[in-house]
Amino acid sequence: MKYLLSIIISVFVFTGCVEKQQVVEANIPNEKIGKPIVKPEIKIEEKINVVEELEIEEEIIPFLESQDKVKIAFIYPSKYVAKYTKPSISTILAYLSYKEIDYDFKIIDTENESLENIQSAFETLKQNDYKNVIALFTPRVNEILNQIDLEDIRVYLPLIEKNSSIENKSNLIYGSISYEEQINKLIEYSPNDKKVMFYQDSFLGKKLKSKFDSLGINIPVVKEIKKKRNYFRGLIKDYRLNNANIFLNTDIVKTSLILSQITANRIYPSIVLSTQNNFDPKLISLTQEKDRNKFIVASSIDDVNEKLLDTIELFGGNVRYEWVDYSVLVGVNYLFDSNRSGLLLTEIIDNEVDYKPRLFKATDFGFIEIK
CATH class of the missing domain: 3.40.50.2300 (Response regulator)
Structure with missing residues (x-):
């Protein structure tokens, strides 16, 4: 019944x-x-x-x-x-x-x-x-x-x-x-030591940054994004991002803007990585295919x-x-x-x-x- x-x-x-x-x-x-x-x-x-x-x-x-x-x-x-x-x-x-x-x-x-x-x-x-x-x-x-x-x-x-x-x-x-486990999984796909992190001035953004710090991961270039900032050209137009492993500890909107600006400013990273916070279908509607070309996201949700x-x-x-x-x-x-x-x-x-x-x-x- x-x-x-x-x-x-x-x-x-x-x-x-x-x-x-x-x-x-x-x-x-x-x-x-x-x-x-x-x-x-x-x-x-x-x-x-x-x-x-x-x-x-x-x-x-x-x-x-x-x-x-x-x-x-x-x-x-x-x-x-x-x-x-x-x-x-x-x-x-x-x-x-x-x-x-x-x-x-x-x-x-x-x-x-x-x-x-x-x-x-x-x-x-x-x-x-x-x-x-x-x-x-x-x-x-x-x-x-x-x-x-x-x-x-x-x-x-x-x-x-x-x-x-x-x-x-x-x-x-x-x-x-466990964000630590996700970060460790992402590091496996980080092919070189040229690393850059964007993190948001928010509870989760700061938490994710602290997780990287506690794991002893060396990230030479760290860029903070203030809460009300929606213009990223100045942050993105940086030669150090070329051929770098970029970690995005940002929300879905900020992540979409960063990915779009990377494309618009002809920046060519080795790979772009993010944790569970960007495992969201809205990312697909907010970006173009070429913006996501080198983007990889971790998720702990199983089938x-x-x-x-x-x-x-x-x-x-x-x-x-x-x-x-x-x-x-x-x-x-x-x-x-x-x-x-x-x-x-x-x-x-x-x-x-x-x-x-x-x-x-x-x-x-x-x-x-x-x-």
């Missing part, structure tokens, strides 16, 4: 000492697969503290591996990760739909990453017997998580690397990609079953190109059945996702892996 739970739900419930408006937004796709869409019952619970929560209960669907209802929770601090929230929730719901699982899904917005709010969220989960959690926290919560009693709760952390935590609890599972991929895209997730969505998928799959079904190629080893970076060339038809 086939079922479809094609419902993307994003709920924002505001509580606190100031009275705030409560909004519930439900987007139901028009596509129909199998039986008609069943609208779930949505329960909104107000709490005195600042923790906000939503419980989603769907009508019973046979669970293939077990007759028990799966209980899973999603926690996120909206102040820091708002842009990742909807696609992450969509990815989780799409996976549960694909697996035809009978589930309870609770969403809690801790608003920030304070000890008080995070502790309150986990107390709520304990009281309601939720033992599997996907928590979209940033690395700044490592110390807090080590202070909280997480007994009998497994917590998957899509945005945190294991090596960023001094103390690793056995029930914490780390899911962030996904086509049917599962279609389901996730129907719900609004993007595990093909967005590594956070892909990490969330790896996490929910692991919490559900520890990947015993072999649904995904990416594995979790010693409480950490074992990503395998791959290199791609951008063509007019998309990204093609370099074997």
Whole structure:
């Protein structure tokens, strides 16, 4: 029997000492697969503290591996990760739909990453017997998580690397990609010592530069791009870029402008390299084929079953190109059945996702892996 739970739900419930408006937004796709869409019952619970929560209960669907209802929770601090929230929730719901699982899904917005709010969220989960959690926290919560009693709760952390935590609890599972591994993979395609780096004055740009520094990679020419700078002729018209290995630690727009300016100014690099941040199909629409001729990008996202991929895209997730969505998928799959079904190629080893970076060339038809 086939079922479809094609419902993307994003709920924002505001509580606190100031009275705030409560909004519930439900987007139901028009596509129909199998039986008609069943609208779930949505329960909104107000709490005195600042923790906000939503419980989603769907009508019973046979669970293939077990007759028990799966209980899973999603926690996120909206102040820091708002842009990742909807696609992450969509990815989780799409996976549960694909697996035809009978589930309870609770969403809690801790608003920030304070000890008080995070502790309150986990107390709520304990009281309601939720033992599997996907928590979209940033690395700044490592110390807090080590202070909280997480007994009998497994917590998957899509945005945190294991090596960023001094103390690793056995029930914490780390899911962030490793930029160090991607950089090491790119260095293999760096044929000479004539290296140039462009990095952006942003959190990610500075983080990537620091990764190069920590790996001891000697880059004689380093060019910083200020946040509001969109004119690069002065930075590009530099003889040192000819026959150089150019590393772009820049966002998709800045990368596209740099590639275009390299072509326009008749600069001939040996190769142009970038990490996951430029594994984005928008790059193809923003540049010409000749701009991308020597461009190679690394990605830690592995192949996904086509049917599962279609389901996730129907719900609004993007595990093909967005590594956070892909990490969330790896996490929910692991919490559900520890990947015993072999649904995904990416594995979790010693409480950490074992990503395998791959290199791609951008063509007019998309990204093609370099074997």
